[in-house]
Amino acid sequence: MFHILFDSESKFLFTAGRFLQDITEIRPNLKKLKYVISMDVEEAYQEDAMFWDDFLEKGKRLLESGADAYQKQNVSEDHVAAILYTSGTTGQSKGVMLTQKNIISDVKGVPSRVTFDPEDNFISILPLHHSFEATAGFITPICTGCTITYSPSLKSKEIVGTIREKRCTIMLGVPLLFEKMGLGIKRKINQAPFTKRTLFYTSMRIVKTARTLFGKRIGKKVFAGMRKKAGLESVKLMVSGGAALTPEVGQFFQDLGFDITQGYGLTETSPVISVNPVEKVKMDSVGLPFPSVTVKIDQPTEEGVGEVVVKGPIVMKGYYKNPDATAEILRDGWFFTGDLGRIDEEGYLYITGRCKNLIVTKAGKNVYPEEVEFALLKSPFILEALIVGRMVGDREVVQAIVVPDTEYFDTHAKENNISLDEKKVKEMLKVEIAKYCEKLADYKRVRNFEIRDEEFPKTSKKSIKRYLFQSKSVKV
Structure with missing residues (x-):
């Protein structure tokens, strides 16, 4: 939030009351910010903010006094209408x-x-x-x-x-x-x-x-x-x-x-x-x-x-x-x-x-991670999958990070009277990954995989923050 407010040089901030405390803490560093307008009346009077209705009333009084600065704005089709910040799947968001x-x-x-x-x-x-x-x-x-x-x-x-x-x-x-x-x-x-x-x-x-x-x-x-x-x-x-x-x-x-x-x-x-x-x-x-x-x-x-x-x-x-x-x-x-x-x-x-996600094998073959991920996600045992390139010796190989669908695992285990432990889950996932990679070219197939216990962190678009896992030393 601070990056967007600071970078955009926002003068007005409209917010829900529950964020007012956070805004109060960072406000001293936001020199351009003039008004904070809260949509919740109770919180607005407790913090350094104006309530929405009061904000409207202030504008009404300005109009009645003859102020017309905003009414005389000459807006053309080339004027900036919005500054939207990218979701940051590859790092710091840009306006x-x-x-x-x-x-x-x-x-x-x-x-x-x-x-x-x-x-x-x-x-x-x-x-x-x-x-x-x-x-x-x-x-x-x-x-x-x-x-x-x-x-x-x-x-x-x-x-x-x-x-x-x-x-x-x-x-x-x-x-x-x-x-x-x-x-x-x-x-x-x-x-x-x-x-x-x-x-x-x-x-x-x-x-x-x-x-x-x-x-x-x-x-x-x-x-x-x-x-x-x-x-x-x-x-x-x-x-x-x-x-x-x-x-x-x-x-x-x-x-x-x-x-x-x-x-x-x-x-x-x-x-x-x-x-x-x-x-x-x-x-x-x-x-x-x-x-x-x-x-x-x-x-x-x-x-x-x-x-x-x-x-x-x-x-x-x-x-x-x-x-x-x-x-x-x-x-x-x-x-x-x-x-x-x-x-x-x-x-x-x-x-x-994505160009930045492309994995190039030692033989010069291109592997598109999204294609392999689509294949793995067909398995009912896999909730989420992320494909990354990992160096093994002097060559880059295809590696998967998978989040098991624990609910499906439990249902399957009960229906088939299977006792689940960490070793069994890994064995079953290994079989599933091999099965769903069968139709892929050999150089695109997953060679190693890691298991992640919780869902991947995501952007506001619900895309996985891939950049967090592309380093070979990252902790899964």
Whole structure:
């Protein structure tokens, strides 16, 4: 918090009352900060802060006295509208300057891929300082006259309860949210009586067969009763962003009868660059770029993989007070994303990994950690996985850090009368890792693995803070 307040030179700070004590401690070092406005009246009078209603009253008195400085502000499309700080997956966050034109251009691109109408009701789950939620979940529905309903918490039960009560139709989320929802559904099915369990999996096989053999989506009809019972029958579209959604998770929800799509973007691009058209979703792709955006692959390999670079009105003005970092990624009008990807013959974009995460073997082969992680996460025994390069002698090998799904381990052990200890868990994970790496090229397969007892620390986008684990001496 201090870094953002200090770096942005903020003059006004709007906060919940519970943060006032923290702000009081750091305020002496924030020379530019003039006002702290608390949304909670009781705390505001206890600390060096102003209550929201008093703040409004102060503004009203200024207007009545003839003050018109703010009303005469001449704002152009090139003026900075927001400074959003990157989530810091690779270290210290930087202030991304987005102009009025950047944000409006991004909002105007949405209808080319996904359409909404005034009857739609968005369920807002992500924090509003998240650029995906700010643009796609706040400004976009306002511009299209939609309703926005705010979830009281990130707990699945409360999210579903809100959707059921308010009849929400559009659900935006990060992949982790959809992954946990999917796991929750599967666990409930696996805990159901034998007849219900058998009926579900038989129905799912029928749905998959209709999709793969005949290109028909029958999940909407087959699982209509289940969606209603779950309280999700009002949801007509799920949109995933902020990180890569595994094709298996997306396909699972589509087979259940939900329309689900995913897009791609970064804070530096306001943020959305591309979205899968709802009528033609490719689950392993991040979709088609917006019409006003040009995307190309820089220095592609024989497989067509290279760095994704972007040009268009959505690209940021630059990093606040950081010209060197700006010059590093903005070159000749092109924004170098740092992501590796390819484009297919229909123009769909695929993201294969991050340039900085790339592992290069001694034989010169490229290993994309995200690809291996996707493979491992198909195992029900693995809750989270992180692939890193580790030096063994003079060569770099693929190593995994895995978080076991303890709940699934316990269920499996009870059903199969297995006694679990540390050695047994490691043996079972070794088998699972080998099994799910079978389809990968030999040089991409995991050679060693470590077990982590708790989930990885994450950013506000729920992305793993990968940089914390890339050093070979890091404590897992």
